[in-house]
Amino acid sequence: MNAVRVDNITVRAGGKILVxxxxxxxxxxxxxxIIGPNGxxxxxxxxxxxxxxxxxxxxxxxxxxxxxxxxRRDLAATMSLVPQNMEMEFSFSVAETVLMGRYxxxxxxxxxxxxxxxxxxxxxxxxxxxxxxxxxxDQLSGGERQRVIIARSICQQPRIMLLxxxxxxxxxxxxxxxxxxxxxxxxxxxxxxxxxxxxxxLAAMFAxxxxxxxxxxxxxxxxxxxxxxxxxxxQVYGCLMHVDTHPVTGTxxxxxxx
Amino acid sequence: xxxxxxIQRRLVLVVLPLGLVLLGALFTGISYGSSxxxxxxxxxxxxxxxxxxxxxAAIIWEIRFPRVVLAAVVGATLALGGxxxxxxxxxxxxxxYILGVSGGSAIGAIIALLIGLSPFPGVATASFAxxxxxxxxxxxxxxxxxxxxxxxxxxxxxxINALCGAVIMFLISLAQNxxxxxxxxxxxxxxxxxSRQQLPVLLTVLPCFVLIFILARPMxxxxxGRENAAVLGVEVNLxxxxxxxxxxxxxxxxxxxxxxxxxxxxxxPHILRLAIGPDHRLLVPASILGGASYLIFCDLLAxxxxxxxxxxVGVITAMIGAPLFIxxxxxxxx
Numbered sequence: 382m383n384a385v386r387v388d389n390i391t392v393r394a395g396g397k398i399l400v401x402x403x404x405x406x407x408x409x410x411x412x413x414x415i416i417g418p419n420g421x422x423x424x425x426x427x428x429x430x431x432x433x434x435x436x437x438x439x440x441x442x443x444x445x446x447x448x449x450x451x452x453r454r455d456l457a458a459t460m461s462l463v464p465q466n467m468e469m470e471f472s473f474s475v476a477e478t479v480l481m482g483r484y485x486x487x488x489x490x491x492x493x494x495x496x497x498x499x500x501x502x503x504x505x506x507x508x509x510x511x512x513x514x515x516x517x518x519d520q521l522s523g524g525e526r527q528r529v530i531i532a533r534s535i536c537q538q539p540r541i542m543l544l545x546x547x548x549x550x551x552x553x554x555x556x557x558x559x560x561x562x563x564x565x566x567x568x569x570x571x572x573x574x575x576x577x578x579x580x581x582x583l584a585a586m587f588a589x590x591x592x593x594x595x596x597x598x599x600x601x602x603x604x605x606x607x608x609x610x611x612x613x614x615x616q617v618y619g620c621l622m623h624v625d626t627h628p629v630t631g632t633x634x635x636x637x638x639x
Numbered sequence: 640x641x642x643x644x645x646i647q648r649r650l651v652l653v654v655l656p657l658g659l660v661l662l663g664a665l666f667t668g669i670s671y672g673s674s675x676x677x678x679x680x681x682x683x684x685x686x687x688x689x690x691x692x693x694x695x696a697a698i699i700w701e702i703r704f705p706r707v708v709l710a711a712v713v714g715a716t717l718a719l720g721g722x723x724x725x726x727x728x729x730x731x732x733x734x735x736y737i738l739g740v741s742g743g744s745a746i747g748a749i750i751a752l753l754i755g756l757s758p759f760p761g762v763a764t765a766s767f768a769x770x771x772x773x774x775x776x777x778x779x780x781x782x783x784x785x786x787x788x789x790x791x792x793x794x795x796x797x798x799i800n801a802l803c804g805a806v807i808m809f810l811i812s813l814a815q816n817x818x819x820x821x822x823x824x825x826x827x828x829x830x831x832x833x834s835r836q837q838l839p840v841l842l843t844v845l846p847c848f849v850l851i852f853i854l855a856r857p858m859x860x861x862x863x864g865r866e867n868a869a870v871l872g873v874e875v876n877l878x879x880x881x882x883x884x885x886x887x888x889x890x891x892x893x894x895x896x897x898x899x900x901x902x903x904x905x906x907x908p909h910i911l912r913l914a915i916g917p918d919h920r921l922l923v924p925a926s927i928l929g930g931a932s933y934l935i936f937c938d939l940l941a942x943x944x945x946x947x948x949x950x951x952v953g954v955i956t957a958m959i960g961a962p963l964f965i966x967x968x969x970x971x972x973x
Contacts, residue, residue, distance in 0.1 A: 473859070493646075
């Protein structure tokens with residue numbers, strides 16, 4: 382079954398076409414990475430899938446049900462988004478932030494129950510931020526904060542998890558930590574992972590399948606070994622790239638050629 | 640505040656002391672005044688042990704009681720109004736007065752006063768219309784950039800407020816001499832012209848308090864940004880619109896009854912946030928109780944500081960609030 386099906390969608394904003402007749406499918410419990418140059422429509426696609434963007438034409442369905450038939454609450458219980466940035470003017474503690482992931486499961490004035498606290502605790506353990514539970518969000522490092530947001534996302538118990546460049550601002554060790562967390566989440570809970578990334582090497586190591594966007598369209602999709610070849614990359618990114626095999630993992634390794 | 644306690648416990652820990660403070664403020668406010676009717680008289684009158692037509696009873700029931708109740712309700716409304724605007728704009732400096740919402744409401748009220756409409760529904764409706772107009776203007780300003788981009792929206796609000804000030808002065812210059820004194824005093828925040836008969840209209844703010852309390856949890860999520868809140872399951876547009884309309888309505892009711900009292904919505908939430916953190920499930924009731932106590936206290940100062948007569952309470956709140964605003968801005972810049 383397809384977790385997500387995007388069928389010929391077009392998104393316009395401010396007279397500019399951001400996504401132009403894009404189609405793609407994501408299978409259940411697949412680890413999909415979306416790559417492409419800046420302005421190709423990656424973030425727009427992600428936001429469209431979680432209903433944050435108005436789609437002018439085409440249709441999006443989740444588990445064969447049209448996106449429009451989901452209420453915000455149902456949607457939040459089905460999928461979560463780890464966004465690129467988050468406002469932190471008035472900062473909650475880590476535990477309070479993660480617990481907010483239970484919002485779609487609670488009634489208007491209903492309090493979080495013991496079970497909700499337990500789910501939040503497990504999510505914090507999973508991303509190893511449980512020792513920070515009482516700290517305020519604005520006192521954390523970038524890597525810690527990203528893990529808190531992912532814990533909040535996990536706390537929503539989504540079947541699909543969307544991530545918008547979750548490793549962009551992190552050092553190599555934290556990048557790897559985040560990718561491994563996603564891999565584990567998929568293996569242990571069958572969560573479908575859809576991630577936007579600029580890091581072709583991380584994509585090569587962890588993705589089942591890569592979708593390549595260019596100028597608002599999905600121009601290619603395939604397993605990393607098929608898709609990450611010099612001809613394709615040069616055509617899309619417009620610069621020379623050398624591809625060989627990673628000596629440890631055996632996955633494609635992309636290097637820039639100056 | 641200890642976060643490991645359940646929210647109900649924390650709510651009790653917040654509401655109980657603040658409720659006691661408010662009770663104290665209410666009794667102090669009623670027992671203090673220039674006429675020499677003191678605490679003992681008040682207790683006797685409130686317990687019904689004094690003749691209903693005694694002078695002291697009249698002073699308590701007809702002058703001080705309405706005034707203190709007005710101060711409490713207006714203070715609660717303005718503090719809560721500040722809290723809501725701060726959450727929606729994710730800016731601790733947002734406040735109904737600073738954003739010009741109070742000013743718009745005052746323009747509406749003055750126009751209605753000058754053309755001789757009745758206080759209710761005439762002035763009240765015009766005042767609500769005025770503040771809604773400012774709100775729509777603010778939203779249009781905000782829509783150009785991203786909603787709530789920190790300082791640009793605040794700056795827009797400050798300019799709208801300045802414009803409102805100019806329009807108000809223009810309207811006053813058109814007014815007849817007999818009206819000017821009245822309008823000017825009301826404008827600076829005057830709590831002395833309230834009578835018990837106006838109480839039912841004033842109390843229309845209470846349903847707004849309830850609505851805002853119900854929406855406290857979505858307000859928490861909105862602090863992380865509109866998109867974050869939406870993906871967590873908040874109907875962002877619905878919640879935002881409900882909060883904006885309720886807040887604008889209750890602020891315009893407050894302005895109708897008490898004129899322009901600024902900075903209450905800045906001072907009270909700021910202090911409470913330092914004490915109990917950012918959770919709106921606590922901040923909403925705390926702002927209601929704290930705002931009520933704060934304005935009764937400011938009104939006591941306004942009544943007692945001048946050697947003779949009294950000054951508008953808006954003078955006191957501005958003298959406390961404006962320096963705090965500058966301090967907060969200075970600290971945010973660093």
